[in-house]
Amino acid sequence: MRIGIDFGTSFSEAASVDEEFGGTVVFKRKNDYAVPSVFYYGRKRGVRTGKEAEKRSYGEEAEQVVRAIKLNLLDRRGGVASRVIDGRSFSSVQIAAAILKEVADLVISVSPQDGFDGRIDGVVLSVPAKFTDMEKEIIRQAACLPAEAGGPGLNVIGLIKEPVAAALNYFRNTLDNDTRVLVYDLGGGTCDIAVVTADGSKGAKFDVLTSEMERCGGRDWDDCLERYLIEECEREYGPIPLTPMDRSYIRNAAEEVKWELSDRDVATAMFILSDKKSYEIDVTRAKFEELTHDLLERTMAAVDRVIAHVDGGAVQRIVCVGGSSNMPQVKAALQKRFPSLPVVVERPEYAVVSGAAYYAQHCDPNARDNSFLRDRAPLSYGIRAFERADSDKRIISNLIRKGAVLPASEIRTYAMHSDSALVTIRVYETDEDVAASEIYNSLNDNAVLEVTFDFGVEVPAGTKFKVMMTLNTDGLLELEAWDDAGHTAQGKVKISGDGFEF
The missing domain is CATH 3.90.640.10 (ATPase, substrate binding domain, subdomain 4)
Structure with a gap:
């Protein structure tokens, strides 16, 4: 079976679509809401996750408990975060993998009760709307980490933005085609907004017009x-x-x-x-x-940014999802801002995971284009370059612009600024839909990808080479460079790190 997993800040859960009856089954043990996204380690007890870890949050071992790892995947320089717990170091990949293993084990143990065979063939993971490439890759790799390294060993066939997954779930349940909805997803750690339309006239059944994210929840x-x-x-x-x-x-x-x-x-x-x-x-x-x-107003500002970027027709309804959308102030604020639109609170706790499960049934990991769901780049992606051949000013030359339809690919020719046999190509993410962005400082503009291109011999300044940047349907980045002499270099975001044993 294929499943969707919502790896949440506070809770994580999995679901699948019952192919015989067409309904969505959210896997859970009796009287449980979901798996708490909590991790514990102690020298005597070893690793514990979920409820077993949560129990230790309120005792003497509280400092050995990790909550909300989803909000702390990166260190201050944009790399993989790590922390020492009771004398042992764990990376954010390892912590996330242990929690996802708890979710996968739950699916395997309870799914036969719901008529499934208990075998997981493929997984779609939901991610916040504007997670960076590194954050998405950490979650993806955590899901793939093999059992012998402490992970669930899942086959990840796709990623989907959380508010987009919720929109798919809404459309699937209402069969409300040719409708444009704004999804407001207030979860435990992020508020994600997306405008999605169900319209098959442009080559895809569902079209993501724009998406935003505010890091508060x-x-x-x-x-x-x-x-x-x-x-x-x-x-x-x-x-x-x-x-x-x-x-x-x-x-x-x-x-x-x-x-x-x-x-x-x-x-x-x-x-x-x-x-x-x-x-x-x-x-x-x-x-x-x-x-x-003030927190609520921050999320409303994200809504305003999304609405400002929607062209060609008005939103017809607002769908609220995410557990925190149950707070009455959320619906009241949206109704005040959009008095003429219906505001629907649609199964807020299960909407994202149900939509991810629905997408898992239609996701083709081998297809270059996605005729089921058309998404767009949440950020702009570019490489560090000199503004001109006679200038020492560095800029970010954006090859893929924010809002580009995925998959997106761009080839551009660059030239060596000085004599050298090597050139380091550094890729940056920015939140600006412009041809070139300023590099503000080294802390705020950490490269998400670095590829070294070797000409084989020293070449003079002005020697040309080509760079092709691709953002695939999952929003993950790949880079390739080559010259006329046949030298090539390739790269994509990779994470190194050892697993651990229970």
Whole structure:
């Protein structure tokens, strides 16, 4: 069977389409919502993931627990992040792989109950709308990491943007063709927006017109509420020295209050700290919405950016997905901005994974073009070059522009700036739809790909060579360079690193 996996900031889940009945089955154990995206390591117990790891978030081993790895895949320089847990180093690939293995093991164990054979033949992974090439590759490689290296050993046949997956799920359930929808996906760590149309007249059944992402999500709402609870505790009870365990208890209370305020006007946070005292703080929905107003406005700004780039017809409805879209303030803000449009909260917790499963049934990993889903480049991709032959000013010469239909490919001729046998081709991602971008500084513009081209012998300045850049249907980057003498160089984003054993 083919499955879709939504590797989420807070929870991860998998689903497949029942080919006999056509419905989508979300795999879960009895009474479970999904697999918590939580990782734990201890010298005595080894690696634990999911619920077993989450249990240790509220005890003495809280500092050995990793949450929200999806938001921390990269280090400060744009490479693969790593962290030391109880004396052992783990890369973000390894941590993500362990969580995905928990999801895959769940599918294998429970799918026979739903009429499947328990064998996973291919996987489509959902990713945030504007994840970088490196972030997407980390998740892809984590899913592919073999079992002997601590991973699930899955065959990844495709990637799909999270709001696009939700749109596919909406269209599939409503059969509402020739409709243009805006998907607002507020998850645990990101808010992803996309405008998708169901229109087969232009060569693809579904067309992604534009997409955006704001790096804030439900966890940021939790942060605001956690800070408020601490402030209120200290205002009412005086200064409180908080241990890491205390903070985990307050955090858990904040998360519970957030969900309770979706259905009521007042909720009470209750927790016992290491001083053995019991604390109770009442929070009104109005206060919660006041605390998080700026976060909501950041997501609305992303909506405005998407709407500004949509040409050729208006959006006809808004679909809200992602667990955090259950907060009443989300629907209210969208209705205020778009009073004439229906705003639908469509199975927010399952929309993305169901859409990924639907796409998995139609995804052809060997096809160059995608007649089922036409997507666009979320960013611009270019190489570092000198502005002119007589200039020392460096620019990013964008070969693939933001918004280009995927797969996109461009060939361009460049010339050596100085005498050398080697030239290093550095590829950058930028959020600008322009022919050339400025290089601001080395920290903000880390190269996502570097390829060294060897002429074989030293050649003079002005010697020409060609560069072909390709962004495939999954939004992953490949580069090739060659000259008239037959020298070639190729490259794509790769991640090195060893696995680990349980």
